Amino acid sequence: MTALITEADIDEIALGAAVLGTGGGGDPHVGSLIAKRLIRMHGPVRMLTVDDVTDEDFVVPVGGIGAPSVSVERIMAESELLAALEAIERGTGRRPTAVMPIEVGGGNSMIPIAAAAVAGIPVVDGDAMGRAFPEAQMVTYHLAGYGPGTTVLVDHHGNEVVSRPVNGEWSERLARAVTVEMGGGATMIDYAYGGAVARECAIPGTLTLAKRIGGILRGRDAAGRQLRDDERIDALCTDLGAIRLFDGKVRDLQRAVDGGFTRGAAELDGVGADRGSAFRLDFQNEMLLARRDGALAAVTPDLIAVLDLATGMPMTTDAVRYGARVAIIAIPCHEKWRTPRGLETAGPAHFGYDVEWTPVEQLAAAGTEIAR
């Protein structure tokens, strides 16, 4: 079955993508403007389910790479998306038949939709993360043993860098170095594969999931019932099987930027039912670690999202400010990440945190036990 993404769908997908971005992945606002503009110019985008993808397809994940603060300031050139698709075609000898988000979280949910519109090809309803992650090898293709293949980076000046890194770690190193020279942001294609591999690796349904999340946060639950502002976060948790970890106010914030990463931590004081408790969030572009009164509450690769307490709107790590009143929710990650290879790739040790990954559901159950 083929669905269409119209200009009117973009804002809800973008909002849901911001939640799945867990504070990183960039604010989808700029990407949403690009997608809406290109849909207006070229018509709605066809969306394929992962099952619709055939062996003959050549599925090209396209997205932005770089610091979110660059992507909201030095917006891409109009020519970059087509230039990237043309470069991968020249580099592989195969014409892309569909694009796909490499990460559904944040702005990279929007770039493939924009690319699909301008190239006149469909977008696949799925992605290779089910969230956002900061490094190029943190994708389901890597978990399944596939390398990045021919990799393309293009920038606003028209520079094209085509490389064939030997593995995901090298892809990440090379891409970082090139991106810094390109001014901290670029358009990237990697893990471009035939339909069979895309079907094997994609986490299915994540664009429609983003749209559903966006719908709930805009005040309409899955059954079409209107939601009051203060009902939305709980409705979202119910829908996603997520856990509302903490309601609090930001008391201290440390943030530093290096090598394209925004690293830091936020300390929160509890409000409402959580008054008297303290909470700490550690982030490296994305929210990665949550501790309540010193005890682990959620650990990457499970998703940790920061929502405005009053409105439920998601906040990026860049937008979190002193005094902000927020709700922290945790969403269990896709099973592909809960494997030894998944945890080795995107678990706490990889990010330099000396903690043991434990499923968020289990941490929540243990927390409830202690509270009793």
Add this chain to the structure above:
Amino acid sequence: MTGYRIGIDVGGTNTDAVILDEDLAVLASVKRPTTADTGEGVADAIDAVLAASGVDPARISHAMLGTTHCTNAIVERRGLGKVGILRLGAPATTAVPPLEGWPDDLSRAVGEHVHLLAGGFEVDGRTLSALDEDAVRAACDSMREQVDAVAVVGVFSPVDESQEKRVAEIVASELGVPVSRSARIGSLGLLERENATVLNAALMQTLKQMATGFVAALRDRGIPATPYFGQNDGTLMQLEYALEFPVLTIGCGPTNSIRGAAHLSGATDALVVDIGGTTTDIGVLVEGFPRQSAHAVEIGGIRTNFRMPDVLSVGLGGGTIVRSGGASLGPDSVGYRLLQEGLAFGGGTLTATDIALRVGAAQIAGIATPDVDDAVARTAWDGIRALLEDSVDRMKPSAAPVPVILVGGGGIIAPETLDGVSELIRPDHFGAANAVGAALGDVAGQVEKIYRVDGTEAGRRAAREDASRDAVERARLAGAASSTIEVVAVEELPAAYSDGQQVLIRARAVGRLAD
């Protein structure tokens, strides 16, 4: 010695004025209709409040004007200047040209004179592309005689302002119109900063016209006061500053009304329901201050990077037009023509005020109960109650009943009790809370600077302290009394430098008005 303060709030329907004494107690408050030429309404309100208070004009040391004039100009797309937009960033940024995402009528109102030129910087300070001065001059040529002001917006200008400054010089010499530079208006985030800069440019003549009338009105009455304008965070700015940054007056109305309501009622945690002639604005008072909106704020349908009080605006006010046998309320209003066009005042339009008079919820001295069919009045009254109850419910921090402070000239249309409200407070002078809030205003100083730091905690602290000292000094220069200045916010903004050695620090200090 500090003298008296006069506070004036110009709304879409009414112009309110108050005089406060040295202890900030209200001596008198008046309400006059806003006039099509707002200056007349302001002068009229000043005369009335002087008469009501009996205060000697020579004893008034500070005059504060809060106005929704600029907000309304944007929302109604009326009286905006034509703006030339010069974005320096090509070949980057072409995927989202200026005015993208703006409502069509607003982009038409500012004239769609858009030029995306070579220029801009990279995040690390490298030149993105070199400025093409001939292209700037050619753009000026194409806009000659067609624009009232120019907005200059350079990619990463918060990192390096030099190109914006150079372009501003060229524009000034080529066209001789005022220039708004984005680095002076906002921080990182090109589109939000650009939107705010374009609006600022569009509002320059709008505010100048109003300010000229205000200054003349003060002078003609022998009031020796320093004029100030209210801005969106509840602080004041001196006249010259306001003329350069008119966009900062946007949102001061709700802020003033919330702060005024807190001052008049003594409450610190409540909802503030401000019923004007055309709209009802509901804000949230938390620990004495307005709850800030946490996300990007839209003004007239476009996104900016201002922080604003979190306000829900619904189309219900004293002048709201009632139709369809009472079943339809507004959203249009007779506005400032209520006293001519309202049924009770001898006009031919049925308004929300007529309904309140008819059901006996309100009385106005010398005005008879208007002749309205009983069923119509009851239907409309139920509608007003339901709309207010629903709006209050949407803003409540939780399901528990909350106190509501009722302010604004249209407050007479509110029922005595509302569902979900623990207590309905109507403070003295409730009709002029906006003007009281304007007169209370503090003075702020804000700086945004980029520091090189060595990455240690001590280095960060030193940078924060330096920025804080600078903000305090600016607040003092803006007119704050030294002993009262406090640093209210220090933020480190992520500025992604490739060597990781630089941070952008924004510090803000606020103090009371000096004598």
